[in-house]
Amino acid sequence: MPTATSRFTEPAPSALLLLGRGVDLVSERGVECAGELPAPSEPGLVERARAARAALGDRVFVLGHHYQRDEVIDFADVTGDSFTLAREAAARPGAEFIVFCGVHFMAESADILTSPDQRVVLPDLAAGCSMADMAAIHQVEDAWDVLIEAGVADRTVPVTYMNSSAAIKAFTGRRGGTVCTSSNAQVALRWAFDRVGGVEGTGKVLFMPDQHLGRNTAVRELGLSLDDCVVLDPRKPGGGLTTAELERARMILWRGHCSVHGRFSERNVAEIRAAVPDVTVLVHPECTHEVVEAADLVGSTEFIVKALDAAEPGSSWALGTELNLVRRLARAHPDKQVHYLDSTVCFCSTMNRIDLPHLVWTLESLVAGRVVNRVEVDPDDAHWARVALDQMLALPGY
Numbered sequence: 400m401p402t403a404t405s406r407f408t409e410p411a412p413s414a415l416l417l418l419g420r421g422v423d424l425v426s427e428r429g430v431e432c433a434g435e436l437p438a439p440s441e442p443g444l445v446e447r448a449r450a451a452r453a454a455l456g457d458r459v460f461v462l463g464h465h466y467q468r469d470e471v472i473d474f475a476d477v478t479g480d481s482f483t484l485a486r487e488a489a490a491r492p493g494a495e496f497i498v499f500c501g502v503h504f505m506a507e508s509a510d511i512l513t514s515p516d517q518r519v520v521l522p523d524l525a526a527g528c529s530m531a532d533m534a535a536i537h538q539v540e541d542a543w544d545v546l547i548e549a550g551v552a553d554r555t556v557p558v559t560y561m562n563s564s565a566a567i568k569a570f571t572g573r574r575g576g577t578v579c580t581s582s583n584a585q586v587a588l589r590w591a592f593d594r595v596g597g598v599e600g601t602g603k604v605l606f607m608p609d610q611h612l613g614r615n616t617a618v619r620e621l622g623l624s625l626d627d628c629v630v631l632d633p634r635k636p637g638g639g640l641t642t643a644e645l646e647r648a649r650m651i652l653w654r655g656h657c658s659v660h661g662r663f664s665e666r667n668v669a670e671i672r673a674a675v676p677d678v679t680v681l682v683h684p685e686c687t688h689e690v691v692e693a694a695d696l697v698g699s700t701e702f703i704v705k706a707l708d709a710a711e712p713g714s715s716w717a718l719g720t721e722l723n724l725v726r727r728l729a730r731a732h733p734d735k736q737v738h739y740l741d742s743t744v745c746f747c748s749t750m751n752r753i754d755l756p757h758l759v760w761t762l763e764s765l766v767a768g769r770v771v772n773r774v775e776v777d778p779d780d781a782h783w784a785r786v787a788l789d790q791m792l793a794l795p796g797y
């Protein structure tokens with residue numbers, strides 16, 4: 400039997416399988432659609448989607464994440480961030496099918512929060528999240544073993560970002576931790592520290608899987624220092640940390656990041672400030688600490704949407720978030736100047752996998768009585784993930 404340390408050194412599998420090479424439903428990876436997809440160039444796709452949608456009526460509820468393509472958002476009953484959408488799904492017990500236009504971990508959360516007779520469908524199983532893929536459950540279990548061996552596990556509370564697999568949410572629930580979103584990370588971290596003696600004490604948080612959200616929240620909102628944070632690398636023996644480093648740390652940050660928000664740089668901020676006088680730079684907290692420090696405002700996707708709604712006509716904004724959302728906000732606010740912070744294209748490639756052909760195929764399959772690409776969480780994991788999600792809902796002010 401391998402030791403915890405030897406398993407911990409196994410290289411993580413690549414984030415995405417090759418197209419057409421099977422599925423891996425226990426992770427955020429999966430490919431192949433079991434059927435004939437219409438070609439993107441096929442005429443009449445919009446009419447086909449409308450007809451299938453109308454035929455299903457109230458039996459189907461379509462959710463669209465803010466980062467989805469316009470051609471998909473056009474068919475969404477509601478749009479929002481990942482947790483808003485999961486809650487919207489839970490509030491529709493009459494809908495037999497929840498079609499989640501987002502990524503795999505979001506569909507899992509919707510399955511956990513909806514009733515057992517509702518079926519959650521992801522139009523393309525290849526729509527994973529590279530950040531969620533950076534924390535596999537066996538790596539997290541091995542990391543916890545490292546904390547036990549270092550003698551700090553009993554003073555550590557796990558907190559996982561919504562952008563993680565159901566298995567990791569379940570891990571968190573089993574160990575008395577909580578889920579958080581980018582909107583409530585500060586409240587969640589404060590709650591977690593209070594469980595082990597308070598922010599001023601010696602307790603620790605294991606924050607997964609986005610190191611940037613964890614660091615930005617701890618340093619900017621809880622007053623911890625950068626030296627209080629260490630990064631646990633699941634590819635290195637012992638997480639790449641010594642027992643002394645783990646003993647000193649307050650925030651143990653998983654080495655994960657968002658491939659979209661991690662691209663923005665301080666140089667992008669400097670360039671937009673030089674090019675656009677009086678621009679307000681607003682970035683997502685998944686950006687690096689340096690970018691967040693260089694920006695004027697930092698906030699979740701919902702915060703960004705509301706900030707633009709409330710902005711003065713004529714004001715100039717540079718947004719550091721996903722490009723589909725930025726383009727949609729620019730169109731919705733023609734009286735404001737909305738710039739994209741990066742000079743190169745920066746879509747979320749996995750979000751973009753859900754396109755009109757996949758949506759048409761999904762809806763027409765449901766009309767024909769075939770439930771395709773169902774996302775279903777193991778019942779035990781679903782129970783414990785629900786415990787962690789319910790803990791988040793019970794946080795003060797939530």
Ligand code: SF4
Binds near residue numbers: 657
């Ligand atoms: S934008 Fe980043 S965190 Fe969101 S789904 Fe894409 S890779 Fe994951």
